[in-house]
Amino acid sequence: MKAQVGLIIHQEQEDYLERLLPERDLLLREMERFADEHDIPIADPEVATFLEITVQALRAQRVLEVGTAIGYADIFMARAMSPQDRVVTIDISIEMIEKAKAYVKRAGLEDQVEFHEGPALTMIPTLVGPFDLVYLDAVKAEYRDYLDLALPLIRIGGVVVCDNVLWRGQVASGRLLAAHYRGSTEALRGFNDYFVRHPQLLAQILPVGDGLAYGVKVK
Numbered sequence: 001m002k003a004q005v006g007l008i009i010h011q012e013q014e015d016y017l018e019r020l021l022p023e024r025d026l027l028l029r030e031m032e033r034f035a036d037e038h039d040i041p042i043a044d045p046e047v048a049t050f051l052e053i054t055v056q057a058l059r060a061q062r063v064l065e066v067g068t069a070i071g072y073a074d075i076f077m078a079r080a081m082s083p084q085d086r087v088v089t090i091d092i093s094i095e096m097i098e099k100a101k102a103y104v105k106r107a108g109l110e111d112q113v114e115f116h117e118g119p120a121l122t123m124i125p126t127l128v129g130p131f132d133l134v135y136l137d138a139v140k141a142e143y144r145d146y147l148d149l150a151l152p153l154i155r156i157g158g159v160v161v162c163d164n165v166l167w168r169g170q171v172a173s174g175r176l177l178a179a180h181y182r183g184s185t186e187a188l189r190g191f192n193d194y195f196v197r198h199p200q201l202l203a204q205i206l207p208v209g210d211g212l213a214y215g216v217k218v219k
């Protein structure tokens with residue numbers, strides 16, 4: 001179940017766009033149900049589809065994801081890649097990684113997804129580039145640091161996608177859904193400014209899902 005229904009675009013538009021989405025297979029549907037029942041935030045299907053499209057458009061051979069959860073987006077991206085290509089994914093939670101590994105294995109993609117357990121801020125600097133696509137989706141207040149660490153690992157012409165940058169409408173409206181969102185909302189507002197003005201990126205914020213920052217590395 002979506003966290004931001006009607007908060008980014010009007011519900012009528014959201015319902016319409018949802019009806020246009022490609023059907024997901026039984027495994028992806030099961031993952032969506034599991035995430036819903038266990039309150040695990042995973043990508044909205046339109047975001048996962050957008051990532052899949054980006055992987056195809058770039059003919060990506062190496063993708064970095066920061067924040068694995070149960071591996072939902074990994075399956076979309078790895079399916080769009082060739083068997084010798086790799087999705088490298090980082091999560092701080094061993095439980096999440098174990099769950100993601102099991103789903104990725106059921107998808108028959110275990111040779112294509114490489115899992116790294118640990119805090120992203122310490123794990124990203126241990127990785128070797130180049131990556132064609134980097135997808136940021138862990139701690140919202142850390143996005144700027146993730147970007148600073150990951151950008152040198154992205155090839156020129158490669159893409160950065162960051163999820164939830166409109167944060168259930170809070171970033172634009174300033175109206176918090178709960179007090180504990182203040183820090184992440186303010187951090188995301190600062191991050192979005194930094195991102196769209198970054199001298200190495202040609203970038204924009206898109207009202208897809210919960211808000212996607214999308215940037216191409218041009219320098």
Ligand SMILES: C[S@@+](CC[C@H](N)C(=O)[O-])C[C@H]1O[C@@H](n2cnc3c(N)ncnc32)[C@H](O)[C@@H]1O
Pocket residue numbers: 041042043065066067068069070071072073074090091092093096118119120121137138139
């Ligand atoms: C929104 S979920 C990721 C969803 C996934 N990218 C997808 O598209 O389905 C965020 C994940 O980030 C992980 N996480 C939280 N703090 C982290 C950190 N400091 N470093 C790495 N991962 C972290 C959480 O365990 C959680 O699984």
